[in-house]
Amino acid sequence: MRRAALAAAVLAEAALAVVDALSSAGFFVGSLYLLPVLAAALRVPPRDVRLVGGLAVALALLSGTWNGAWGDEWFVPVVIVAAASAIAVRAARERAAADVERGQLRMLYEAAQITDGAADIEDALRRLVDILVPDLADAAWIDVATPNGPARRLAARAHGPGAAEMEAWLLRRYSKARGLLSPSARVLRGEGPQLAELDERLVAAIVSGPEDRRMMEQSGLRMTMAVPLAVGEQTYGALSLGAGRSGRRYGPADLAFAELLAGRAALGLGNAQLVNRLRGAQQRLDGILGALAEAVTVQDARGRIVYANDAAARLFGLPDTQTILGAAPGELFAGFEVQHDDGRPVEPHELPSRAIARGEQPEPLLTRTIARATGEARWYLTKATPLRDEHGELLAVNVIEDVTEEKEWELRERFLTDAGKALSSSLDHAETLQRVAALAVPRLADWCSVELPDERGILQPVALAHVDPGQVAEARALRERYPPDPEAPVGGHAVLRSGRSQLLPEVTDEMLGQAIDDEEQLERARRLGLRSAMIVPMIAGGRTVGVMTFVLTGHRRYDADDLAFAEELASRAAIAVENARLYTERSEVARTLQASLLPEQLPHLPGWRAAADYRAGQAGTEVGGDFYDVFPVEDGAMVILGDVTGKGVTAAALTSLVRHTAKTAAYFDPRPSAVLALVNRALRRQPRIAPVTMVCALLGDGELTLAVGGHPLPFLRRGDEPARRVGEPGLLLGAVDAYEGGPEVVVPLSAGDTLLLYTDGVTDTRGETGRFGDARLRAVLDEGPLAPEELLERVRDALAAFEHGTVADDRAMLALQYVGARREPGRDGSGVATPSAAGPTAAGPAGPAARWSR
Amino acid sequence: MIARASPVSIGGAGGMGIIVASLDFDLTVEADADGGVRITVRGELDLATAPRLRDALADPGGRVVLVDLRGLTFMDSTGVRTLLQANEDAASAGSELRFLLPRDGGARLTITETGIERILPTADPPP
Numbered sequence: 005m006r007r008a009a010l011a012a013a014v015l016a017e018a019a020l021a022v023v024d025a026l027s028s029a030g031f032f033v034g035s036l037y038l039l040p041v042l043a044a045a046l047r048v049p050p051r052d053v054r055l056v057g058g059l060a061v062a063l064a065l066l067s068g069t070w071n072g073a074w075g076d077e078w079f080v081p082v083v084i085v086a087a088a089s090a091i092a093v094r095a096a097r098e099r100a101a102a103d104v105e106r107g108q109l110r111m112l113y114e115a116a117q118i119t120d121g122a123a124d125i126e127d128a129l130r131r132l133v134d135i136l137v138p139d140l141a142d143a144a145w146i147d148v149a150t151p152n153g154p155a156r157r158l159a160a161r162a163h164g165p166g167a168a169e170m171e172a173w174l175l176r177r178y179s180k181a182r183g184l185l186s187p188s189a190r191v192l193r194g195e196g197p198q199l200a201e202l203d204e205r206l207v208a209a210i211v212s213g214p215e216d217r218r219m220m221e222q223s224g225l226r227m228t229m230a231v232p233l234a235v236g237e238q239t240y241g242a243l244s245l246g247a248g249r250s251g252r253r254y255g256p257a258d259l260a261f262a263e264l265l266a267g268r269a270a271l272g273l274g275n276a277q278l279v280n281r282l283r284g285a286q287q288r289l290d291g292i293l294g295a296l297a298e299a300v301t302v303q304d305a306r307g308r309i310v311y312a313n314d315a316a317a318r319l320f321g322l323p324d325t326q327t328i329l330g331a332a333p334g335e336l337f338a339g340f341e342v343q344h345d346d347g348r349p350v351e352p353h354e355l356p357s358r359a360i361a362r363g364e365q366p367e368p369l370l371t372r373t374i375a376r377a378t379g380e381a382r383w384y385l386t387k388a389t390p391l392r393d394e395h396g397e398l399l400a401v402n403v404i405e406d407v408t409e410e411k412e413w414e415l416r417e418r419f420l421t422d423a424g425k426a427l428s429s430s431l432d433h434a435e436t437l438q439r440v441a442a443l444a445v446p447r448l449a450d451w452c453s454v455e456l457p458d459e460r461g462i463l464q465p466v467a468l469a470h471v472d473p474g475q476v477a478e479a480r481a482l483r484e485r486y487p488p489d490p491e492a493p494v495g496g497h498a499v500l501r502s503g504r505s506q507l508l509p510e511v512t513d514e515m516l517g518q519a520i521d522d523e524e525q526l527e528r529a530r531r532l533g534l535r536s537a538m539i540v541p542m543i544a545g546g547r548t549v550g551v552m553t554f555v556l557t558g559h560r561r562y563d564a565d566d567l568a569f570a571e572e573l574a575s576r577a578a579i580a581v582e583n584a585r586l587y588t589e590r591s592e593v594a595r596t597l598q599a600s601l602l603p604e605q606l607p608h609l610p611g612w613r614a615a616a617d618y619r620a621g622q623a624g625t626e627v628g629g630d631f632y633d634v635f636p637v638e639d640g641a642m643v644i645l646g647d648v649t650g651k652g653v654t655a656a657a658l659t660s661l662v663r664h665t666a667k668t669a670a671y672f673d674p675r676p677s678a679v680l681a682l683v684n685r686a687l688r689r690q691p692r693i694a695p696v697t698m699v700c701a702l703l704g705d706g707e708l709t710l711a712v713g714g715h716p717l718p719f720l721r722r723g724d725e726p727a728r729r730v731g732e733p734g735l736l737l738g739a740v741d742a743y744e745g746g747p748e749v750v751v752p753l754s755a756g757d758t759l760l761l762y763t764d765g766v767t768d769t770r771g772e773t774g775r776f777g778d779a780r781l782r783a784v785l786d787e788g789p790l791a792p793e794e795l796l797e798r799v800r801d802a803l804a805a806f807e808h809g810t811v812a813d814d815r816a817m818l819a820l821q822y823v824g825a826r827r828e829p830g831r832d833g834s835g836v837a838t839p840s841a842a843g844p845t846a847a848g849p850a851g852p853a854a855r856w857s858r
Numbered sequence: 859m860i861a862r863a864s865p866v867s868i869g870g871a872g873g874m875g876i877i878v879a880s881l882d883f884d885l886t887v888e889a890d891a892d893g894g895v896r897i898t899v900r901g902e903l904d905l906a907t908a909p910r911l912r913d914a915l916a917d918p919g920g921r922v923v924l925v926d927l928r929g930l931t932f933m934d935s936t937g938v939r940t941l942l943q944a945n946e947d948a949a950s951a952g953s954e955l956r957f958l959l960p961r962d963g964g965a966r967l968t969i970t971e972t973g974i975e976r977i978l979p980t981a982d983p984p985p
Contacts, residue, residue, distance in 0.1 A: 649935045649938070693939070736973060775932065775964065813905060
């Protein structure tokens with residue numbers, strides 16, 4: 005259309021020239037040459053207007069020669085036409101400039117509209133490049149930054165032949181380009197708008213290989229400019245424009261416009277929150293990964309880290325994640341010594357990410373990683389999983405968990421388990437503590453000592469271990485020669501008093517000098533090389549029972565973790581010490597209490613010989629529940645023997661209750677059934693049911709009155725007869741309220757008759773097969789008549805031969821032999837008791853009021 | 859008594875009980891068809907094993923409990939005490955606890971000696 009307008013203007017000039025040549029209208033007609041110029045100025049570009057103007061001026065000059073008659077005025081039309089042409093050219097320029105502005109305004113408007121109805125940011129960005137190509141560029145592409153990874157190219161548009169191939173190349177290009185020097189990369193790094201010739205130098209710097217170079221050449225791009233897509237200060241993307249085949253060139257004005265346009269588009273994107281959504285998703289992901297305690301890195305097939313979270317940066321000891329992304333493969337690991345659990349170095353091919361690259365499914369790898377710079381050792385568990393990106397490239401996602409605490413805990417737990425075994429191996433605390441001290445060296449200390457206070461509260465060394473056995477003697481000698489000052493603010497006594505640990509991470513020579521006045525002592529202490537120390541109370545049950553001291557002589561220094569661990573160890577050692585002490589104390593108490601519950605010595609019984617045997621079951625720390633007692637009553641003597649169920653303090657209290665109740669009862673009413681009834685009443689007043697079995701016998705002259713409450717019946721050995729049981733079974737005590745005493749039985753006796761009272765601990769004694777039982781006891785009794793002491797010894801021997809395994813129950817035995825000595829008459833005014841008819845006589849629970857003399 | 863769903867919460871469906879076994883002692887808890895619980899004890903009831911019976915009796919999982927002691931070969935004073943305690947607890951809790959006592963063996967001897975037969979409520983042996 006513009007060409008048609010130009011042709012029309014030229015034709016109009018030619019027509020005017022013909023009219024001019026044929027007529028002689030004077031200079032007025034000559035001036036008409038200016039009309040097509042003015043018309044052209046409205047429609048054609050300034051260059052063409054200039055052409056038409058030139059033609060008009062030339063024709064005006066010719067017109068003067070054709071119409072030579074004008075004389076002096078021939079130049080007037082020439083001046084008019086020339087002036088008008090100049091104005092027309094100027095006007096055309098103004099008009100053209102206005103057109104460009106209108107086009108730019110349209111683009112700016114459209115750029116601001118790209119988000120209307122856009123599905124997502126990629127859709128909106130594609131619209132943006134559509135607006136720019138071909139009006140402003142031959143090709144345009146957009147890169148968007150991701151918070152911790154490489155930029156992503158989200159849109160590309162090209163114009164002209166081969167546009168589709170070029171667009172594909174542009175989209176593919178971003179991930180492979182060594183783009184550090186490319187204008188878009190500079191923009192993304194925040195370096196501002198870029199304008200560049202794609203000369204050989206720049207092309208060489210940014211192409212990734214021959215194929216990339218070929219495509220670059222094929223594209224025909226000669227110039228490029230890149231401008232930021234930014235929301236506020238934050239650059240999140242780069243818009244790049246390329247000029248090539250069209251022959252256009254970019255200048256500062258184009259760059260300024262592109263920047264303006266990009267700003268407008270960015271504002272639209274920002275308003276539509278598409279960017280926020282994109283960034284939000286990325287930030288959420290990054291937030292999730294960033295908040296993880298585990299380090300996460302993503303490596304591409306070549307081992308290059310393409311993503312890393314903050315924990316990964318910390319793990320590698322780097323200031324930020326960008327530094328990791330810039331690092332070459334292997335560079336990061338050079339700063340660490342990586343070992344297996346057992347100390348073997350980890351080879352690069354053993355890393356899980358390498359296994360992923362080989363297409364394997366690696367097992368998690370536990371490593372001990374020592375930073376070469378600091379010497380700090382940490383335990384890491386590295387798990388890798390394969391991932392394919394949108395281009396199908398294989399990535400390895402590494403999750404590196406810092407398991408130092410768990411691992412250290414495990415190691416310490418193992419140590420404490422060992423310590424626990426050492427501590428429980430013996431009840432001799434000196435031996436135990438020596439083992440614990442030895443265990444602490446060298447794992448926790450180069451030298452470890454344990455001190456316990458004596459009765460004056462002065463610490464005495466109990467155990468000492470040194471990593472160098474030769475130094476043990478010196479350390480011991482020094483301790484002996486210069487015992488610690490009990491008043492010193494630092495040291496064992498201070499810890500013993502306060503119950504609070506003292507941690508001396510760094511012991512300097514100066515500190516030693518301040519603490520020690522004596523020259524020789526100072527010299528010897530220096531030679532021991534104390535560098536770091538912990539003094540820890542041994543606390544058990546809220547009481548400080550001793551002090552443990554841990555000393556380092558090398559480069560290692562104690563920290564709070566070491567202190568916590570030492571305290572744990574010390575408290576376990578304390579419990580062991582306390583247990584040993586309590587055991588000793590309890591054995592003592594048990595022995596004392598047991599003795600108080602049994603008669604120290606059997607009283608002399610006129611007409612009777614008696615012997616007793618008692619053994620407590622288990623390890624001797626508990627008071628048993630079997631009891632017996634013999635005491636005088638009005639008409640002779642009373643014997644009780646029984647079993648209180650249970651052990652310990654409760655059993656001791658019940659035993660005491662039963663014995664005292666029986667004594668008191670017998671004092672008022674010596675009938676055995678009455679004694680049992682009263683004991684029953686006392687037991688029923690106990691808060692918990694307290695069953696007691698018991699035999700109660702009143703020893704008379706030539707006879708014995710017996711009542712049995714739930715207890716094994718006594719055996720009677722008479723002459724050569726086999727042993728037989730005497731008495732009637734009665735209900736045990738403490739089970740019912742209405743208890744009138746067991747059935748009383750009077751057993752007439754001849755001199756030499758022997759009775760055996762015993763608790764079930766005797767017959768229940770466990771052997772290799774079964775229990776001792778009645779039959780075996782009977783067999784011992786049947787061996788022949790024996791004095792009480794010998795009888796008990798025989799039974800004891802038989803039990804010892806039979807017994808197998810631990811002794812679970814107590815046992816008590818009482819042997820009584822009637823020797824027939826007559827009682828002194830007249831003591832109670834009742835005269836001589838006469839034995840009743842032969843054989844035991846049963847009496848009802850109501851009991852014969854006429855007592856045992858019948 | 860009307861048959862209903864087993865109230866026993868110890869292990870598995872009704873009729874399936876738990877078995878606590880040791881060398882010379884075992885204890886079975888099972889639900890009766892009529893909603894009661896039956897505890898069967900075999901072997902030796904003494905200082906070492908009585909706590910297991912005590913625990914089973916403390917939370918039998920049913921209102922009516924039958925304790926079958928006929929399989930006992932031995933019982934000592936701790937066993938006696940356990941039975942008496944359970945009996946007293948049941949009486950104060952208002953639940954029904956009945957015993958099937960051994961007829962012979964070492965445990966029978968203990969029962970005769972102590973006279974607990976006169977205290978413990980016994981049940982007729984089931985057919």
